[in-house]
Amino acid sequence: MNAIKADGAPFIKSPETVRAMMADVVTAMIPAAVWAVWRFGAKALLLMALSVSTSVLCEGVFEYIAKKRVTVGDLSAVVTGMFIAFGLPVEAPWYVPVFASVFAIIIVKCAFGGLGANVFNPALAGVVFVRLCFRSRLPYSSALTALAVGKLPEYSVYDAAVGLTDGAIGEVSAMLLTVGGLYLIARSVIDWRVPVLFVGTVAALSVLFPQNAAYILYELFSGSLFLGAVFMATDPTTTPVTGVGRCVFAVGAGALTYVMRRFGGDLDGVAYAILAMNMLSGTIDRIAAPRQVRSGTGTEAGK
């Protein structure tokens, strides 16, 4: 068996780059971003601009000072910045996106070794961080807040799905987030099973153990479930690399979301659920490794 080839395969040039991938993610966010500006006004645009520019700046400055290769060109900081803005309410004061971005990029991403090495999703961690720090400055209201006090919201389920509601600026339109998701699936950037299983798990648990049947659809379309399922649970770095592992991740995140919403202290639960699963990604990979085609010829491979 000629297992080893002398002169390095592959020979043909590859078009794949991180930048192209991230550019696809940015493109996929455009519908939801436009909707945010249309619905919440220019302030939404300001939030995005602030967090994107802070994120990019932080990454560039950190890498420059640490004498590393400056990687802002790969657009991943832009994506993180956009996600941070997406997770904030329009009332957020200007310094909130700035703080969130600094924390996300410097502490969560760069300190762990930069792109690819961070354990937690930087954007989610950044948003959770500022929510904890500046709770009083970040009013939050969505269908979930109404349901929490046992009332049905004033708008219809249709409004909730389309995004004619309140909430963080990027999360309101489940429909447009889905459009972005379909684009990413079509471009093979994300694995379709992840958002489907994530939302599916929450839906299934809600149907099996309903709090109130009238709530179910509101619960699905409100809060950051779609944002998380389409964009956060599919982040390459902080989720498993195997197909099976990703499915496990999605189901786990969905189940945790349900539990937190139902019994936990957080209205939404999605961010915490994903961050919790982030910690397990490496372990899931270890367990969910595919069986090798060869039965371990010449290796100590056990399984």
Place this chain on the structure above:
Amino acid sequence: MAYAMHGGIQYEYIDAMRAARGADVTDMAPPASLVLTLPENKRVLVRVGDRVLRGQVIAEADGILLHAPEAGFVSEAMDAIRIECDGTDETAATVVKTNKRLQDCTREEIIEKLRVCGVADSDGVAMADRVEGADGASVLIAECVDDIAASSSPASIVNGMKILMFALGVRQGVVVCGDDIIDAAKKLSEVCAKSKLIKVATVRAKYPQADKKRLAYAVTGRRASNEFVVSAQTCAAVYDAFVTGMPQTRRIVSVTKGKISKNIRAAIGTGFAELLKFAGIEVDDGDVIIEGGLLCGRRVSPGDAVGKTTRSLVVLRSDDVYERRGADVCIRCGRCVSACPEKLLPNYIVSYIRDGKEHAALSRGALDCDGCGVCSYVCPGGVPIADIITGFAKNHAREVGSEAQNERDKG
């Protein structure tokens, strides 16, 4: 029925080869001189100045007889044998037709025929040895996915299969075609229609599929079933050897550059430069010639020549040659994992290797990597994954020492 294979990628550059794969084969007249490269393990049976006839044994290379593809004079007989063809069509007296019917032959007779005719499989192993050593095979698989012989000689392929099945005592044969050569697959099906034992299956044409284990796995769904896999072209060579007694002296080679792709039947020993010229392909400065597949082949020079295992030649324009893309950082996107035909976790293996965790890398199957390069190709982070893993495997093999290595090679 189409079977799905795990891993691999479909990519654009190969469109031309695809288009040509089911297309016609052009015969190329042997050039003025033929060069038969010899391996280290060889016995040269001719001397400079000898006149050789077509089909005459001239050497033994790695245990396989090598024959003169054309009549002519030997002008070199050291590390390679060079024959200056004299343009006559004189055939050696040893080339004799078989008059017996297959049913009347014995297994030994067939094996002997394969040995005398020097038929090698696509890995360069003697078919005679493989048939002789095959134990309890239950199915014969003729691989027609990467092989371009499908359309040119469907009858020879199927008849060659029958011969092998007879010799192996196998009652089931499958011709596996890629779904990109539907026409050729149809022709094969027509030929097979009369036979109850042989059927045609198609698999999605993805790269790389010609690996035996994976192919068999995709068709039989079993990990280590007793399949006997040969390429379609080898089947045709078996048929020729059996019926005409003509040794293996021709290969069908697909030759590609950019949008041009042609299938050419050339004499073994035809220089690549001449082959490319015949195909109307120019090699510019900086172009890279690859034999055996765009991702996983090996680099050759125009001075090399067609051998018994040559099946494709690609000239990559200098602009199309793989280059490491700056970053070299794994973003854990998992593309290498879903693309790896060996179902390894290439990104983890690389990170173990880079962290010096040799044991972890080994237990993750680092040595199972066959260097196909798909992972490096799909990696957006520009990690030279295949280079790193194969480099590690080589080092490891060296360290383990030759004795242990021999044990492994047997396995």
